[in-house]
Amino acid sequence: PTEAKKKEALKWLSRDLETALLQFIRETKEGEALRCCFYEFHYAPVLEELKDAIDRGVDVKIIIDAKENGSGKDPFPRNANFDTIKKAKIPKANVIQREAKKNDIQHNKFMVRLTGKKRTPVEVWTGSTNISLGGIHGQTNVGHWLRNRDVAERFLAYWTLLSDDPGARAGDDRAESKTKNDALKKSVEDLFDVPSTLKEIPKGVTPVFSPRSGLTVLDLYFDLVDAASASACITLAFGVSAALKDKLVKHTSESAIAFLLLEKKDEEKSNAKSPFVALRASNNVYSAWGSFLRDPVYQWAKETNARELALNNHVSYIHSKFLLRDPLGKDPIVVTGSANFSNASTNNNDENMLIIRGDHRVADIYFTEFNRLFNHYYFRAVHESTKQTITAAAASLFLAENDEWQAKYAPGKLRAKRLQLYTNMTGFTT
Numbered sequence: 387p388t389e390a391k392k393k394e395a396l397k398w399l400s401r402d403l404e405t406a407l408l409q410f411i412r413e414t415k416e417g418e419a420l421r422c423c424f425y426e427f428h429y430a431p432v433l434e435e436l437k438d439a440i441d442r443g444v445d446v447k448i449i450i451d452a453k454e455n456g457s458g459k460d461p462f463p464r465n466a467n468f469d470t471i472k473k474a475k476i477p478k479a480n481v482i483q484r485e486a487k488k489n490d491i492q493h494n495k496f497m498v499r500l501t502g503k504k505r506t507p508v509e510v511w512t513g514s515t516n517i518s519l520g521g522i523h524g525q526t527n528v529g530h531w532l533r534n535r536d537v538a539e540r541f542l543a544y545w546t547l548l549s550d551d552p553g554a555r556a557g558d559d560r561a562e563s564k565t566k567n568d569a570l571k572k573s574v575e576d577l578f579d580v581p582s583t584l585k586e587i588p589k590g591v592t593p594v595f596s597p598r599s600g601l602t603v604l605d606l607y608f609d610l611v612d613a614a615s616a617s618a619c620i621t622l623a624f625g626v627s628a629a630l631k632d633k634l635v636k637h638t639s640e641s642a643i644a645f646l647l648l649e650k651k652d653e654e655k656s657n658a659k660s661p662f663v664a665l666r667a668s669n670n671v672y673s674a675w676g677s678f679l680r681d682p683v684y685q686w687a688k689e690t691n692a693r694e695l696a697l698n699n700h701v702s703y704i705h706s707k708f709l710l711r712d713p714l715g716k717d718p719i720v721v722t723g724s725a726n727f728s729n730a731s732t733n734n735n736d737e738n739m740l741i742i743r744g745d746h747r748v749a750d751i752y753f754t755e756f757n758r759l760f761n762h763y764y765f766r767a768v769h770e771s772t773k774q775t776i777t778a779a780a781a782s783l784f785l786a787e788n789d790e791w792q793a794k795y796a797p798g799k800l801r802a803k804r805l806q807l808y809t810n811m812t813g814f815t816t
Contacts (some may be wrong), residue, residue, distance in 0.1 A: 399523040403515060404431070406529055407522070410497060410511045411435045416443035419500040421507075421528070421545045423449045423736070425493045425695050425724075426516035428466040429655075433474035433517070440480060445505075448476070449548055452483035463518075486553035487567065490597070490734040494548075498541045512723055512738055514707045519755035524692030525705035526609040526621070526759055528722055530740065537591050541738070543597045546692035548736060571733075579633045581741070582588050582606055584613070587719065589744040596725060598687035598739035603739075604732045607721055608633055609712040619670070619756045620709040622645045623701050624726050637669040638798050643713075643803040647760050648675040649704040651767065667800045673765035676703025707739075710752055714811035746812075 387395065397404075412435060414420055420439065427433070427450045437629035440446050452468070454461040471481060484492040496512040504792045513528040515521045532538070554677065580594050581587045582602045594603055604627075611618040612633035620630075634644060646652075646665070652673060654662035665671040678689040693702040708722035723739035725731035742748050785791075795802045 387402070403529050404411045404522050405526065406531060407432060407511065407515070408435050410499070410509070410531060411439055414439055414444050414499055415501075418502075419445035419447075419505050421447055421498040421542060422502065423492070423494040423496050423545055423548065424467075424517050424717065425468070425491060425495060426518040426521060427449045427451075428463065428464045428470035429517045429519055429522060430470060430474065433470055433476060437474050439478050440476065445500075446480050447480045447482060447549070448480060449492065452485050453488045453491070457711060482549055482551070484736070485546065486551045486555050487570075487734070488556060489729070490612075491550075491736070493724050493735045493737050496541060496545075496738055498538055498545060502540070506535070507542040508535050509533050510538050510541050512541075512740065513725055514705055514722075520692050520697035521705070524695065525701050527704060528706050528708060528755075530722055532591065532740070534591055536766075537593055537740070540578060540593050541781045544574070544593075544738065545778075547573055547577070558594065567597070568599065571597050576597060584610065587741055587743050590742075592741040592743075592744075594723075594741060596732055597734050598732055599731060601732055604727065605629070607709060607727055610719060610721065611644060611709055612637075614644070614711045616656040616712050616715055616810065617643045617645070617803075618709065618711050619645045619647070619713065619753070619760070619761075620727065621704055621706040623649045623705050623707065623725060624728060625650070626652050627727060627729075630727070631663060631665065634665055634669055634671055635663055637671065639670065639798050641670045643771060643800065643807070644669075645756070645760055646673045647672060647704055647706075647756065647763065649701055651675045651771070652676075670803070672760075672764070672800070674760050674767045676763060676768040677770045679766060679769060686802070687761060702740055704759070705756075708752060708756075708757075710749065713749040713753040714807055716812050717744060718746060718749055719743050720745070720752050722752065732750050735744035 411420065411432070420436070420437070421815065427448070436446055436448070448466050452464050454464060495515055495517070496510060498507050499509040500507050509530065510532045512532065513530045515527040515529050521527055552566070552573065555565045574595050575598055577595065580603060581592065583606065608627070608630045611620050611630065625648070637644070652803065665673060676691070676799040678691055691702045692698040707724060707726055708720065709727070711719040713720070721739055722742070723737065725735070725737035725739050731737050795805065807814065
């Protein structure tokens with residue numbers, strides 16, 4: 387495409403994500419400060435905006451992942467980060483290299499805005515969006531702009547802790563590495579208390595930072611999905627955790643309905659050490675995953691994805707990291723941030739999450755986004771799964787010519803539960 391067409395296409399793909407991200411930086415005035423923490427940091431327009439902020443007198447400090455944890459001669463994202471920083475002419479004094487814990491990743495994507503003479507933290511930008519072309523324009527992602535002084539203060543405390551590059555370093559022996567990494571986990575956990583049960587989650591916004599010792603927080607997230615009253619939704623960029631699957635596979639017809647939005651289809655792997663267990667309608671679970679149509683629609687309406695466009699190498703579709711518990715109920719909970727719902731994201735990586743309870747406006751926005759994506763990919767996932775197996779057994783995929791289809795919506799059936807999500811929602815009137 388021409389440059390003009392490319393610019394127009396990218397603007398449409400970002401769905402205002404880039405606009406909001408740049409605006410967060412642009413609104414920071416002379417004499418104020420930004421404290422940033424990024425994994426991938428190589429999308430030129432954002433770096434140029436930060437350079438402009440530095441030039442107008444904003445105190446900018448940026449922690450970047452600078453670990454040689456890639457393969458070959460091009461460790462990722464270290465080299466890409468350094469190259470783009472150099473091109474943007476951001477001074478070295480403004481950049482803090484996160485190099486400790488070389489086997490883990492500095493996976494944060496956040497900024498804290500500080501105002502006034504006392505540099506009071508007032509706002510936070512966070513979410514799942516890497517500062518990359520593919521993160522902003524390719525995969526599904528979330529940008530969350532939060533105006534909350536208490537939360538901003540906690541993010542600043544976490545940033546300050548990471549700014550010393552804590553953790554094991556090259557040359558440490560095994561015992562020394564463990565001691566340093568355990569000390570980091572304790573320092574993170576000592577910043578403030580984090581809930582471990584539904585009852586302990588307060589109204590409002592609670593930040594959660596990693597690395598942490600144990601999987602208490604991850605277990606809480608999975609409990610929120612498993613034990614929801616009516617429904618739960620979760621995005622999973624790197625597959626369904628065995629711990630989550632163990633909970634959901636025990637669902638009965640009395641359980642809440644769960645929606646899983648995956649990067650790839652959950653299926654048996656050739657090197658698996660344990661038998662594969664699928665999550666189906668019998669578990670009250672709907673799953674959709676990243677997929678695009680090749681036949682027969684492809685000959686008329688050509689689809690593509692972020693990998694084929696060379697925007698992303700690892701995740702082409704679902705990179706968002708959020709879950710929703712009873713988003714249409716009286717007490718909705720949203721969990722969102724940088725962490726994949728995995729052991730590594732909890733125990734090893736630098737990560738941040740927000741637990742947001744009781745905010746119907748936030749829950750509505752996230753639920754709308756989840757449904758936009760789920761409904762888009764559900765059709766494609768079904769097509770991908772059945773395109774080679776259109777037999778008499780698959781007749782249910784087509785529209786019935788009589789009223790037999792109504793049986794699938796009988797009380798207790800999964801499709802009836804989908805309807806009840808809306809007819810039983812808080813504030814519903816006929």
